[in-house]
Amino acid sequence: MADHDIYGVMAEFDSPTALVRGANRAREAGYLKMDAYSPFPIEELREALGFRQTKLPMIVAGGALLGALAGWGLQVWVSSIAYPLNVGGRPLISWPSFVPPMFETAVLFAAFAAVGGMLALNGLPMPYHPVFNVPRFVMASRDRFFLCIEARDPRFDRAATRTFLESLEPREVSDVER
Amino acid sequence: MSETNVMNPQGGGHEKPAYIAPGHSFATITDKISSIVLTQKVSVGWLIGLGISASLASLLLVAISYLFVKGIGIWGNNIPVGWAFDITNFVWWIGIGHAGTLISAILLLLRQQWRTSINRFAEAMTLFAVACAGMFPLIHVGRPWLAYWLMPIPNTMGVWPQFRSPLIWDVFAVSTYATVSLLFWFVGLIPDLATLRDRTTSKIGRVIYGIFALGWRGSAMHWHRYETAYLLLAGMATPLVVSVHTVVSFDFAVSLIPGWHTTVFPPYFVAGAIYSGFAMVLTLAIPIRAAYGLEDFITARHLNVMAKVMLSTGLIVAYGYALEAFMSWYSGNRFERDMMWNRMAGPYWWAYWGLILTNVAIPQLLWFKQIRSQAVVLWLISIVINIGMWLERFVIIVTSLHRDFLPSSWGMFTPTFWDWATYVGTIGLFLTLLFLFIRFLPMIAIFEMRTLVPEAKVREHGN
Numbered sequence: 001m002a003d004h005d006i007y008g009v010m011a012e013f014d015s016p017t018a019l020v021r022g023a024n025r026a027r028e029a030g031y032l033k034m035d036a037y038s039p040f041p042i043e044e045l046r047e048a049l050g051f052r053q054t055k056l057p058m059i060v061a062g063g064a065l066l067g068a069l070a071g072w073g074l075q076v077w078v079s080s081i082a083y084p085l086n087v088g089g090r091p092l093i094s095w096p097s098f099v100p101p102m103f104e105t106a107v108l109f110a111a112f113a114a115v116g117g118m119l120a121l122n123g124l125p126m127p128y129h130p131v132f133n134v135p136r137f138v139m140a141s142r143d144r145f146f147l148c149i150e151a152r153d154p155r156f157d158r159a160a161t162r163t164f165l166e167s168l169e170p171r172e173v174s175d176v177e178r
Numbered sequence: 179m180s181e182t183n184v185m186n187p188q189g190g191g192h193e194k195p196a197y198i199a200p201g202h203s204f205a206t207i208t209d210k211i212s213s214i215v216l217t218q219k220v221s222v223g224w225l226i227g228l229g230i231s232a233s234l235a236s237l238l239l240v241a242i243s244y245l246f247v248k249g250i251g252i253w254g255n256n257i258p259v260g261w262a263f264d265i266t267n268f269v270w271w272i273g274i275g276h277a278g279t280l281i282s283a284i285l286l287l288l289r290q291q292w293r294t295s296i297n298r299f300a301e302a303m304t305l306f307a308v309a310c311a312g313m314f315p316l317i318h319v320g321r322p323w324l325a326y327w328l329m330p331i332p333n334t335m336g337v338w339p340q341f342r343s344p345l346i347w348d349v350f351a352v353s354t355y356a357t358v359s360l361l362f363w364f365v366g367l368i369p370d371l372a373t374l375r376d377r378t379t380s381k382i383g384r385v386i387y388g389i390f391a392l393g394w395r396g397s398a399m400h401w402h403r404y405e406t407a408y409l410l411l412a413g414m415a416t417p418l419v420v421s422v423h424t425v426v427s428f429d430f431a432v433s434l435i436p437g438w439h440t441t442v443f444p445p446y447f448v449a450g451a452i453y454s455g456f457a458m459v460l461t462l463a464i465p466i467r468a469a470y471g472l473e474d475f476i477t478a479r480h481l482n483v484m485a486k487v488m489l490s491t492g493l494i495v496a497y498g499y500a501l502e503a504f505m506s507w508y509s510g511n512r513f514e515r516d517m518m519w520n521r522m523a524g525p526y527w528w529a530y531w532g533l534i535l536t537n538v539a540i541p542q543l544l545w546f547k548q549i550r551s552q553a554v555v556l557w558l559i560s561i562v563i564n565i566g567m568w569l570e571r572f573v574i575i576v577t578s579l580h581r582d583f584l585p586s587s588w589g590m591f592t593p594t595f596w597d598w599a600t601y602v603g604t605i606g607l608f609l610t611l612l613f614l615f616i617r618f619l620p621m622i623a624i625f626e627m628r629t630l631v632p633e634a635k636v637r638e639h640g641n
Binding site for chain 2: 074
């Protein structure tokens with residue numbers, strides 16, 4: 001199997017502490033394209049792997065703004081152009097009463113932006129991914145922690161990377177087939 | 179954010195988790211919770227429970243079918259009491275739903291770790307309660323096939339909703355609430371669905387859980403965005419839940435009817451919603467944890483804390499009642515005074531004093547630690563509060579409407595068989611959905627429970 005046939009090399013750890021230590025060591029060794037997999041969120045991993053902050057909050061803010069404008073626009077248009085109703089001589093654009101629905105549409109759009117944005121940035125749904133080819137990877141959703149150095153990393157060399165991962169004292173190191 | 183974990187915010191220093199029994203590891207938590215769904219045999223108790231609930235849900239089907247054939251004349255409400263059981267039940271169910279959002283969103287923001295073991299099924303409770311609630315206004319409009327008129331949908335008649343009416347605000351608030359609750363619940367489920375996908379031995383299960391897990395693989399960057407999304411959703415759900423019951427209270431407060439037209443309603447409704455919601459969480463959690471042996475996860479400390487939340491929100495509600503009575507006297511308004519006197523001594527006196535007994539008097543027992551530590555007593559009190567909160571809405575709606583300004587337009591409301599059948603039927607629907615939920619989905623958030631294990635914290639020693 002040539003290097004381009006595999007997705008990467010993966011090490012399996014017992015604890016979040018071992019995983020974070022492994023990720024730190026890999027970064028210090030100069031690896032750039034890698035990912036860690038864990039059964040629950042581990043805040044320290046983001047720094048260890050050198051990931052940047054997500055831009056999700058900006059997407060959500062955009063969603064909220066769009067929702068507020070849409071809700072406001074709908075009510076103003078309906079009440080003043082599409083179906084003007086004179087109720088006791090009150091102004092057609094009686095804005096205080098438009099605030100509650102506007103708030104609701106803002107929250108609705110922002111919630112869709114949060115969920116849709118999170119899934120889109122994560123590239124989900126993704127029914128197939130090479131990491132699932134490692135039989136022991138089913139434990140990633142139970143009690144095991146994985147670090148995968150990917151083949152697209154400039155420093156990746158199948159044998160050397162494997163030796164490096166073995167030096168981290170993992171439970172096991174496996175090749176991830178494409 | 180940078181130092182502590184969102185799901186496990188207590189962080190620094192605390193080695194001993196307080197809200198999980200000692201001796202659990204990542205594996206035992208995963209196996210214990212997922213086994214309820216994956217490996218345990220269907221128990222006789224579950225079948226009997228589902229059977230009874232589904233029978234009641236069928237009664238709902240019959241009641242609604244008959245309603246569609248005959249019209250809402252089969253109910254006891256008629257002018258002047260145009261709203262009765264239907265809106266009472268609507269507000270009751272919506273209020274019950276609120277505890278789910280409170281537990282999952284507000285307590286997350288307040289970094290209350292004890293929410294972790296109850297948030298999943300409290301959120302499910304929210305969804306099912308909102309489904310039951312939403313049904314009532316829909317069937318109460320009389321011509322349910324025209325209920326879409328409530329939404330701003332372009333139509334050939336050129337008619338649009340009236341946005342100055344709180345009833346339209348209610349449509350927006352409740353539908354947004356239902357949608358956001360569903361999103362929040364589903365996002366919370368994704369990692370646990372992946373766990374079920376990886377652990378199930380059935381092929382169909384793997385496909386179905388696999389589809390809904392969306393290919394989740396626990397990648398570090400995914401977790402980071404996931405937690406950000408979850409936290410933002412919690413931040414949105416918090417003002418949303420307050421807005422929903424505020425808008426529900428506007429349905430009454432914006433009108434001119436004595437007993438409705440009052441500024442205390444929004445805060446008093448929101449507190450009441452949390453009160454009844456926690457009562458319902460306890461009503462459900464105490465039997466479930468006994469039936470499935472979940473005392474390690476839903477500990478006595480959880481019950482104690484929830485009892486305290488009920489006590490404090492109950493006191494706010496009691497203050498609301500006192501203020502209502504005081505203001506009707508202090509306002510000097512004849513109609514207000516008459517309304518209050520009629521509530522206490524009129525034909526529906528039993529509902530008012532029943533409300534004071536169940537919602538104010540009996541819950542004072544929760545001051546005592548001995549009471550809070552006894553699950554059975556707590557369960558009985560929670561049911562009493564559920565009844566009390568139903569009576570509260572009945573008192574507000576029916577006693578205010580049955581005698582308004584003109585004695586010539588006074589009347590009485592008596593529920594019919596179909597009123598009761600519809601109400602009991604929604605309880606059946608709610609319980610049916612809940613029984614199905616605890617059987618097919620993890621009722622406790624597995625991945626969040628893992629963060630409570632001491633080993634979940636990354637130790638700083640040597641790089």
